[in-house]
Amino acid sequence: MAGESYRIAVCDDSAADAGYVRTLVERWAGRRGVAADVETFPSAERFLFRYGEDKAWDILLLDVEMGAMDGVTLARQIRRDSHAVQIVFVTGYTEYIADGYDVEALHYLVKPIDENKLATVLDRAAARLRTDERCIDVHADGGTARVPMRLIRYLDVRGNYVTIHADRDYTAKRSLSDAARDLDDRFVRVGRGLVVNLAAVRRVTRTTVLLDDGTELRLPRGAYETLNRAIITHG
Template sequence: MQTYRLAICENELIQAKFIQKILADYAVERGIQFHLPIFESAEAFLFEYAENKAVDLLFLDIQMEELDGVALAEKIRETVDQLKIVFITGMTERIGEGYRVSASDFLIKPVKKDQLYAVLDRVLTTIPKEEAVIVLPIEDEQVKLPLSRLICAEIVGKELVITTTTSTYSLKTSMQDFMKQLDNKQFIQTNRNWLINCQHIERVKKSEVIMANELVIPISRRNSKDVAQAFISYFRKDAQ
């Protein structure tokens, strides 16, 4: 499930919670996940953001006490360009100030659900997707592996041998337990002992699949249709 890191900086707590509820509903309806902390002042957000810049999209009230929303955005832009900012305001005359700090959009108070949904539909498409990863327990360390690098996995004796674009790893785990960590639309078993990543398939034949690294992997008669369909479905989705 795709996760986006959102934040709401709004000094009116009732308004902030109202926006938070709409955002939560949107996430459920779209099948995605939001982190949704609320900050009741620009200073509180700035303190947190200085420590941990883990925010993709900030909903920012323009009119706040002491440091206002535009001033906060200017401070953010001194060091960060990629953070998406959506201003919330009841003062339409200040909308022009948002262009100085490359605001992605604006919401006029009182915020309406359909307007917020429309903003999300536009802005979320501009946020790079977070690459899915798994963590492999290799001997006495934990190795983080992006799923895009995983080519295939094979049961060899009592171990699972994983081939990636850069390395090979051996794990003491079962195929079933390993598959629980994966996106089942991207990975498919060709037979009881082999699992492949559709992203790295070069060609599919009746009894074997040729991977992009030229590795030839056998396909059982039972799994041949499923492998062919998974290959077609994956690249059809990827092309959309």
């Protein structure tokens, strides 16, 4: 864990509570030897405004009971863009726990926050970010989105623009070679204009590759052998 870096948001309409949680997070980071860029927000709306400009967050600690927009509603908005960010709800009540399943919340912490319990939850969040949620940052649509690699099925290129096909399509002005450098070994380049996630491949023929969501992609000449070898090697 040492040497890692996390961007963490604390969203709470109580300045005292937000400051206290921030202090606990910074203590956790110090003990674990990681860098934590922690920002506090006094309302869901303020965070959502910031999120619209910059979506590259790792962990969100959200108060449930806030003003016009509550933490659960905010989390639903976030999940439209990202399934990578780790969401932890902070609340004085327990009746909201069922709502957490809808937004894939990592955990609920009940106020007053216990430092040891918070540290355990942050450890879990960091572990998820290190393993299951390896991500790439995509600069598209006037902002930055953090996209988990496991959700990416394939990338293709048209002109000077690459489209990443994941939970939704992200199109950015960059070369396919540049985009492929951000990916891990589960991805293979097939010809000049296509990169495929091997974990998403269901069937390969001489001319097409069928993905697990039903998408069928045409293979360029000579790509069948390359893709088959990659699948065997990936195992």
